[in-house]
Amino acid sequence: MKFDDYIYDLSSPGRTGVDLPEPDVPPTPIPEEFLREDLPLPELSLPQVTRHYLRLSQKNYAVDKGFYPLGSCTMKYNPKVNEWAVRLPGFANIHPLQHPHTVQGAMGLMYELQEMIGEIAGFDAVSLQPAAGAHGELTGVLIMRAAQLARGETQRHKVLVPDSAHGTNPASTSMAGFTAVEIPSDKDGNVHIEALKAALDDEVIGIMITNPNTLGLFESNIVEVCELVHEAGGLVYGDGANLNAIVGIVRPGDLGIDVMHFNLHKTFSTPHGGGGPGSGPVGVTAELAPFLPGPIVALNEAEDAYIWHYPEKSIGRIKSFYGNFGVMVRAYAYIKMHGAEGLRRVSETAVLNANYLQARLLQMGDYPVPYGHRFCKHETVAQGKIAGAEDVRTLDIAKRLIDYDFHPPTIYFPLIVHEALMIEPTETEDKETIDAFLDALDKIADEARENPDLLHEAPHHAPVRRLDEVRAARHPILIRLPSAKAASER
Numbered sequence: 001m002k003f004d005d006y007i008y009d010l011s012s013p014g015r016t017g018v019d020l021p022e023p024d025v026p027p028t029p030i031p032e033e034f035l036r037e038d039l040p041l042p043e044l045s046l047p048q049v050t051r052h053y054l055r056l057s058q059k060n061y062a063v064d065k066g067f068y069p070l071g072s073c074t075m076k077y078n079p080k081v082n083e084w085a086v087r088l089p090g091f092a093n094i095h096p097l098q099h100p101h102t103v104q105g106a107m108g109l110m111y112e113l114q115e116m117i118g119e120i121a122g123f124d125a126v127s128l129q130p131a132a133g134a135h136g137e138l139t140g141v142l143i144m145r146a147a148q149l150a151r152g153e154t155q156r157h158k159v160l161v162p163d164s165a166h167g168t169n170p171a172s173t174s175m176a177g178f179t180a181v182e183i184p185s186d187k188d189g190n191v192h193i194e195a196l197k198a199a200l201d202d203e204v205i206g207i208m209i210t211n212p213n214t215l216g217l218f219e220s221n222i223v224e225v226c227e228l229v230h231e232a233g234g235l236v237y238g239d240g241a242n243l244n245a246i247v248g249i250v251r252p253g254d255l256g257i258d259v260m261h262f263n264l265h266k267t268f269s270t271p272h273g274g275g276g277p278g279s280g281p282v283g284v285t286a287e288l289a290p291f292l293p294g295p296i297v298a299l300n301e302a303e304d305a306y307i308w309h310y311p312e313k314s315i316g317r318i319k320s321f322y323g324n325f326g327v328m329v330r331a332y333a334y335i336k337m338h339g340a341e342g343l344r345r346v347s348e349t350a351v352l353n354a355n356y357l358q359a360r361l362l363q364m365g366d367y368p369v370p371y372g373h374r375f376c377k378h379e380t381v382a383q384g385k386i387a388g389a390e391d392v393r394t395l396d397i398a399k400r401l402i403d404y405d406f407h408p409p410t411i412y413f414p415l416i417v418h419e420a421l422m423i424e425p426t427e428t429e430d431k432e433t434i435d436a437f438l439d440a441l442d443k444i445a446d447e448a449r450e451n452p453d454l455l456h457e458a459p460h461h462a463p464v465r466r467l468d469e470v471r472a473a474r475h476p477i478l479i480r481l482p483s484a485k486a487a488s489e490r
């Protein structure tokens with residue numbers, strides 16, 4: 001049997017991995033229209049299935065296997081104690097329709113989490129409902145709009161979005177039914193203040209701003225940006241995806257931000273990136289608290305019990321039930337485990353690691369760092385433009401890194417950096433790992449000059465070679481089943 005056997009090739013008629021008991025109810029005939037002949041399922045034993053899936057999982061790359069410097073995604077190590085916590089029967093076996101009286105522990109955890117992340121980022125109230133960062137953005141834009149409509153300001157319809165923003169920012173704006181207006185960055189990577197002033201008028205709902213921004217830079221004008229937007233009657237939405245750089249150091253609410261999402265799965269450690277559940281709570285100022293999506297958890301002091309509460313002017317429900325509870329448990333465990341001082345050290349170490357990486361990149365000189373004249377925060381953006389290897393592109397460098405057993409950084413984002421390589425090492429990596437990654441980049445630069453085709457054809461050692469990503473997106477083959485005839489011939 002070959003290691004790479006396709007699961008259908010292992011199938012053998014009559015082989016099974018389950019042993020079902022005799023039914024103790026009368027059989028019900030299956031309606032004809034639900035029966036089909038062309039759905040052959042492989043017949044396999046339990047060990048075959050186990051090995052098949054384990055082998056598949058080993059072909060994948062994960063942060064538990066190696067360095068995963070995917071910029072803006074905060075692929076930090078996810079402590080295993082989080083997984084223990086979320087599997088506790090009192091958390092794992094409850095149902096969202098249970099009476100609050102029977103789930104006070106879970107509601108208490110949610111209440112404390114609301115309080116803790118509100119405290120961390122400087123907000124008065126928090127809703128845990130949104131399912132991810134992008135969902136938090138949509139929620140935040142709807143909240144800003146609802147607050148302005150409540151003041152009778154019906155004319156506002158524009159949301160300002162810096163050109164360095166994540167694509168979800170303009171997308172959330174459009175999804176909420178509004179118009180995104182791009183604001184350029186200045187030469188230091190901050191929001192261009194004069195361009196912002198020119199764009200502000202009484203049709204502006206507000207600005208969506210990421211701080212540190214996606215260039216990995218702290219917006220040095222953030223206080224002025226917030227003041228200008230507020231003077232124009234607008235509100236400030238903070239994209240909190242990069243919170244990992246500033247926890248315990250500065251609170252976005254104190255800077256003038258009115259509403260912000262947290263990516264619990266990034267900053268507060270839940271495995272993510274495979275399309276699994278995330279969590280994107282939003283925090284707001286006292287002024288916006290009445291508009292939060294409900295229900296949120298409140299404490300009824302008279303009865304000393306947690307209750308579900310609908311804020312009085314709530315924009316309504318934006319997720320079934322109460323959000324992705326499993327992610328909340330992990331984030332809670334993570335925050336409690338670190339404590340305030342530990343969380344600050346997380347951020348300090350993340351920033352130190354990124355600056356070490358940036359300093360060595362500048363020293364190496366093969367990969368330009370367009371904003372390298374500034375200290376970065378948790379990530380740095382370099383360029384895959386190697387002198388003497390003009391036909392090698394960032395994509396080739398990223399693919400070659402796979403041959404060195406590293407997950408590539410984020411590439412071609414942010415859009416304002418040509419041939420971008422956006423590298424976020426996170427705090428959980430040691431110096432040896434970061435050095436090994438930089439050494440690989442160093443070798444790749446030499447290879448690019450000496451043998452560019454080695455890069456053009458990379459990866460050479462991965463389970464699959466270079467994929468045609470455009471064709472994969474345009475013509476996805478979602479399922480590959482043998483025909484019934486082929487299966488019966490086997």
Ligand SMILES: *Cc1c(COP(=O)(O)O)cnc(C)c1O
Pocket residue numbers: 072073132133134135166168210214239241242263278280
């Ligand atoms: C990840 C990210 C988002 C979107 O968050 P999701 O949880 O993936 O929906 C938004 N903005 C920035 C800057 C991000 O890095």
